[in-house]
Structures are given as C-alpha cells and as structure tokens.
Amino acid sequence: MAVNIDLTGRIALVTGSTQGIGAAIAAQLARAGARVAVNGRTAASVERAATALRVEVPGAEVVEVAADVASDEGTARVLDLLPDVDILVNSLGIFRARPALEISDEEWRRYFEVNVLAGVRLTRAYLPGMMERGWGRVQYIASDSAVVIPAEMIHYGVSKTALLGVSRGFAKAAAGTGVTVNSVIAGPTHTGGVEDFVYQLVDRDLSWAEAQRAFMREHRPQSLLQRLIEPEEIANLVTYLASPLASATTGAAVRVDGGYVDAILP
Template sequence: MLIDLAGKTALVTGSTQGIGAAIAAGLAGAGARVAVNGRVRESVEAAVERLGADGGEFLAAPGDLSTDEGAGAVFAAVPDVDILVNSLGIFGARPALEIDDAEWRRYFETNVLTAVRTTRHYLPGMIGRSWGRVQNIASDSAVAIPAEMIHYGMSKTALLAVSRGFAKKAAGTGVTVNSVIAGPTHTGGVEDFVHGLVDPDLPWDEAQRAFMREYRPQSLLQRLIEPEEIAHMVVYLSSSFASATTGGALRVDGGYVDSILP
C-alpha cells in the first residue's frame, strides 16, 4: 500500500518525543509537511532538527495548548492544516482517593480540552475544502479504566466521545474524525512509569515483563507496543485509503481490551 500525503500539512500535538514524535516521522515519511508541537520552544526546535535528520519537511509550532496564549501561538505558526493529530497527553499513577480537584481539572484540560480547542480551530477549514483528517490518540485506559490512574482513564474516555461528536459535525463533508486507542506503549515516560510500579533496580527487559504480568496481564501481545506501530495506524487513517472510516475508535492495543468492539 503506497500512501502519498504530498501536498498535505499536518499538525501533531505533543510531538517532541514518544508516540507523537513517531507519528510526526511517519506522516513526514509519507510526504506530509509536519508541524511539531510542544510547550518549550527549545525542545520543539531540537525535535525538528532530530526528526529532519532522517528526511522530510518539519516546522516548529511551540506553544502550551492548554492555555489561550499557547494555543494562539500554535495557530499563528500553523494557520491551517489538512491533518490534525491530537497526541498531547499527560499520565501518572495516583491512588483514586488522593486525586484532588485540581488534578482532575489538569488532566481534563490537558488531555481533552486541548483536542477540543485544536479541532474547533482547524475543522471549519477542512470542511470548507471538503477534505481533512482529525485523529485523537486515546488509550486502552479509555475502555479498561486502570485502578491506579482513573483520572487518566476518564480523560481518554472523554476523547472517544469528543471524536464521535465532531465526526457527526463533519458528516458528509469529506472530513473524517477518529480515535486511535493505543495500548501500553514503550516510551521514555512509560519506562519511568513502569519502574515506579515495579522494582526500580530491575533491568528494563525484566521490568517490562513484570509490569505486563502484574498490571497488564490481559495483553495478547505480551509486550509493550513500539511508538512506530501506533504511527502506522495514524498514517493509514490520514490517507485516502481510509476515506470511509469516520466516527470510529480504532484499536492498536495489542489485544489488551478484552472485547470484540471498543
């Protein structure tokens, strides 16, 4: 399958590292011009340089999308896009009864409202051009709420609803809106998370196996997913081959969610 995104401009939020960076690289590899986003200009520019070393066209779009000022900076840097991937998100373990109101708000504002804000800004232009792709990176935690981070699970569940709702707004326009349900994925942040839950002195391979065995035993893959594997689904959904897929929640979860449907 030859995916050609030449002539398309994409914005990937939260793309200086991890899943977001892999998605940015995948879209650029298919020919798209990709805007890289993060809160700190220096880290965004470093990511643009690092990603560009392997080829492709990247531009910097720094700004904290959870604030009006930061969102304005991103919109000024990238006024219009054909492909929007909302990958920005925070996560962390905390006992359910210790999550205070401020933490609940922070997770909702960062993981949900940033996606609402960017979609609200870019969707009208896509509809006007009769072509566009919006994808929200959700998580298996949206469906199988983890006891150790229910605030994170809540935010990802909300993203599924946001995606379905905006897909209805774009009905019949040639614009698709979908969620991608990512399973337990191997990133630097997840390495820290894993070592926080299992013996921090264990070598990584042993720590990963212990984590999957103790905290994610229902995974059929029985390993963490690599960020590039998530990116493959996003690149496909960004293409013309996925023109009939909208309003969906597509799983790249290694069989983690024990359900035929999301």
C-alpha cells in the same frame, strides 16, 4: 495492488510531538510526504525534535511550533503560525499513577485541560476550514485506559474515555463533508514516560527487560501481544487513517492495543 500512502502537499500538526508516540507519528507522516508541524511547550524541546526528525527523514518539511496547546494563549500562537492544516493529530497527553482517593480537584482539572480540552480547541478551530475545503483528517490519541479504567490512574483513564465521545461527536458535525474524525486506542506503549511509569509500579532494581516483563505480567496480563507496543506501530495506524485510503473510516475508535481490551468492539 500495492498500498501507497502519499500525503504530499498536506500540512499536518501533531501536538505533543517532541517525544514518544507523537514524535513517531510526526516521522511517519513526514515519510509519507506531509509537511509536519512539530509541537511542544518549549522552543528548545521543539528544536531538538525537529532536528532529529530532519535527520531521520531526509528532505522532510518540518515546521517548529513551540506552544502550550493546553492554554488559550498557546492555542492562539499555534493558529497564528498555522492558520490551516489538513491533518490534525491530537497526541498531547499526560499520565501519572495516583491512588484514586488522593486525586485532587486541581489534578482532575489539569488532566481534563491537557488531555481533552487542548484537542477540542484545536478541532474547533481547524475543522470548519477542512469542511469548507472538502478534505481533512482529525485524530485523537486515546488509550486502552479509556475502556479499561486503570485503578492506579482513573483520572487519566476518564480523560481518554472523554476523547472517544469527543471524536464521535465531531465526526457527526463533519458528516458528509469529506472530513474524517477518529480516535486511536493505543495499548501499553514503550516510551520514555512509560519506562518511568513502569518503575513506579515494579522494583526499581530490575533491569528494563525484567521490569517490562514484570509490569506486563502483574499489571497488564490481558495483553495478547505480551509486550509493550513500539511507538512506530501506533504511528503506522495513524498515518493510514490520515491518508485517502481511510476515506470510509470516521467516527470510529480504532484499536492498536495488542489485544489488550478484552472485547470485540471498544
């Protein structure tokens, strides 16, 4: 039997989708037929991403949502433009290497606001409507750093650990309603932001191919894939979890980590 993911008629909001993993997720959902809301902080970045998506996926229905969902005002703007969605992918996230003893209270709060509370607010707003309609999908893009806290950015890792608990808790709130809530544990992924991060940790004079090999060898040696994951590979799993095919998967932390986490379960 052929696997067919058809999201025609569904409305999907992907936060932080102007680049990287979020942009790849938006594209895959659009290919599956969903009407996709592209979100970023500025109108210019959203317009660029939406234009690129329409070129990449001809005929795609794209909604441009310029708003900072890490703020109450930005969340209110999103809800004004999109009162209801069927699929919510909380992809927004920030990361940066910082020695553990140099992370200030302000920075800890910033990571919690962006990486955790932004998704919590949107879930709290959209989940009741999904439950009432008897169908919906909520996902949080977590990270291998949620399980293997990186010494060079524990604030990021802890924020992603929180998402595993948040998704499990909201899944319990939606139990028996036809709505699923999951987190996706993404492994080390090749994005522009990650390229910058890699060069924070390895010699900047190396070519990208050499830098990537050095990074995986020195900082992520436990990866079974032994390369960075491409954003489209994350998007494939997210699109499956957003589909009717994943109706029995909820409250889960699903791994697409290239075997990075050295455990049978997260």
